[in-house]
Amino acid sequence: MWTIAAAIILGLAMFVFFLFRVFEYSILARRKKLPPGSMGWPYIGETLQLYSGSTNSFFSLKQKRYGDVFKTHILGCPCVMIASPEAARFVLVSQAHLFKPTFPTSKQRIIGPQALFFHDGPYHAKLRKLVVSSFATEGIKSILSDIESLTIATLDSWDAKKINTFTEMKKFTFQVGILRIFGRQENIDMNELNEAYLSLENGYNSLAINIPGTKFNNAMKARRRLSKIVEKVVQSRRAKSQHRSDDSNFLDVLLASKEESGQQLSHEQVVDNIIGIIFASRDTTASVLTWIIKFLKSSPVLLESVTAEHESITLKKASSDDRLTWEDTKCMHLTTRVIQETLRVATVLSFTFREAVEDVEYKGYIIPKGWKVLPLFRNIHHSPDYFPDPQKFDPSRFEATPKANTFLPFGNGVHSCPGSELAKLEMLVFIHHLITKFRWELDESKTGVQYSPFQIPQEGLPIRVDRK
Numbered sequence: 001m002w003t004i005a006a007a008i009i010l011g012l013a014m015f016v017f018f019l020f021r022v023f024e025y026s027i028l029a030r031r032k033k034l035p036p037g038s039m040g041w042p043y044i045g046e047t048l049q050l051y052s053g054s055t056n057s058f059f060s061l062k063q064k065r066y067g068d069v070f071k072t073h074i075l076g077c078p079c080v081m082i083a084s085p086e087a088a089r090f091v092l093v094s095q096a097h098l099f100k101p102t103f104p105t106s107k108q109r110i111i112g113p114q115a116l117f118f119h120d121g122p123y124h125a126k127l128r129k130l131v132v133s134s135f136a137t138e139g140i141k142s143i144l145s146d147i148e149s150l151t152i153a154t155l156d157s158w159d160a161k162k163i164n165t166f167t168e169m170k171k172f173t174f175q176v177g178i179l180r181i182f183g184r185q186e187n188i189d190m191n192e193l194n195e196a197y198l199s200l201e202n203g204y205n206s207l208a209i210n211i212p213g214t215k216f217n218n219a220m221k222a223r224r225r226l227s228k229i230v231e232k233v234v235q236s237r238r239a240k241s242q243h244r245s246d247d248s249n250f251l252d253v254l255l256a257s258k259e260e261s262g263q264q265l266s267h268e269q270v271v272d273n274i275i276g277i278i279f280a281s282r283d284t285t286a287s288v289l290t291w292i293i294k295f296l297k298s299s300p301v302l303l304e305s306v307t308a309e310h311e312s313i314t315l316k317k318a319s320s321d322d323r324l325t326w327e328d329t330k331c332m333h334l335t336t337r338v339i340q341e342t343l344r345v346a347t348v349l350s351f352t353f354r355e356a357v358e359d360v361e362y363k364g365y366i367i368p369k370g371w372k373v374l375p376l377f378r379n380i381h382h383s384p385d386y387f388p389d390p391q392k393f394d395p396s397r398f399e400a401t402p403k404a405n406t407f408l409p410f411g412n413g414v415h416s417c418p419g420s421e422l423a424k425l426e427m428l429v430f431i432h433h434l435i436t437k438f439r440w441e442l443d444e445s446k447t448g449v450q451y452s453p454f455q456i457p458q459e460g461l462p463i464r465v466d467r468k
């Protein structure tokens with residue numbers, strides 16, 4: 001009896017809510033011109049349609065039906081999707097001040113609210129400067145040889161084994177990230193760090209319910225463990241009388257900013273930004289590396305040409321043990337195009353999120369204040385208008401520079417990726433050693449795609465690896 005009554009009340013409440021939303025949107029649509037599109041059911045909107053197939057086909061079908069700017073309602077939020085280079089520039093660059101970054105609460109609290117990508121304005125600019133100085137070209141030249149050592153050790157551990165490419169690549173990119181963050185001299189327990197980060201990332205997509213036993217609660221505990229690890233490193237660094245290592249790593253830069261600017265960074269700010277960098281750098285780079293291994297093996301002629309490019313670099317060395325130089329990495333032209341084409345075809349970050357801070361007019365449409373705005377990088381990368389025969393993996397298309405705002409694997413504007421140079425360097429060095437010393441076989445029964453949440457080959461691309 002009570003169950004029936006509760007069901008009726010719930011049903012009525014949903015109906016009233018539905019009428020309210022229909023009314024609200026129709027008033028909005030009459031007063032202002034909203035972009036075309038459909039808003040689906042109350043609250044759930046079109047979330048079910050989004051997750052019933054692939055995210056990519058949901059967005060492509062919508063774009064075909066409504067054009068480059070359309071509205072929808074997903075994950076409890078009204079959204080405007082934008083899928084043209086001009087609109088992406090409008091949101092990310094020319095009118096970026098009208099759109100603020102936005103993330104789910106659980107992610108913000110787990111990574112830490114002081115991480116730079118949650119902010120705009122002077123705090124963001126200050127932190128961004130510190131990140132750029134550690135991760136752009138001058139900051140990473142000094143760790144080329146360390147990245148190479150990590151690459152060689154990783155590949156040696158793969159020899160004569162069947163491995164899961166994505167899992168292994170995550171270990172590699174994690175190690176590179178930690179190297180750049182803490183420097184080479186720090187005595188850090190990598191297992192402890194890795195374990196704490198794994199528990200933390202388990203909570204990224206959970207609901208922010210902080211009671212014992214929930215994923216979110218476990219992630220918050222892992223955050224405290226990570227915070228203690230960083231605290232220990234900071235203390236030992238200070239104990240060594242303001243010691244600064246020769247590679248001026250990210251932690252040194254954060255701590256130095258404390259001393260030089262007078263505006264001190266708190267311990268939380270340091271920790272949140274360290275966790276933020278691990279979050280932004282590990283899975284992104286690992287998934288692109290995984291796709292490269294798949295694409296190279298699937299195109300034998302290309303694999304041969306890329307191998308030739310790397311063998312010619314090795315041949316110029318006096319000894320086969322000689323290390324790569326910065327100049328060598330600048331001669332890897334074909335490999336660079338393979339990386340660009342992988343970034344385009346795979347587009348591991350299919351879109352990003354912003355929120356309108358006021359009502360914004362774009363091409364006669366109104367994007368209401370508080371609505372989410374999603375620049376759809378994948379739709380732009382897969383448009384035949386900018387990349388003919390877009391499904392074809394063809395690195396030669398990057399012999400010509402792509403048109404402005406059509407190639408955005410690292411975003412654009414004030415929040416564009418400050419780690420793009422490091423990511424490309426890791427990939428070049430890894431491909432060099434893989435391709436010159438090893439051969440690998442794909443599991444032909446696994447040709448699909450899955451989401452982790454980034455798009456990766458099915459089951460993380462299991463491969464068999466053997467030394468040549």
Ligand code: HEM
Pocket residue numbers: 116117118128131135276277280281282284285288348349352353408409410411412414415416417418419420422423
């Ligand atoms: C292939 C690998 C990578 C891809 C595809 C990638 C992609 C992106 C994209 C698209 C954005 C912009 C997001 C937005 O506008 O909302 C971004 C931002 C960011 N990335 Fe990367 N990234 C990669 C690797 C890295 C690495 C290695 C680092 C290490 C430093 C890094 C650190 C960051 C940070 C800190 C931001 C936020 C910047 C800000 O808000 O000012 N990324 N990345």
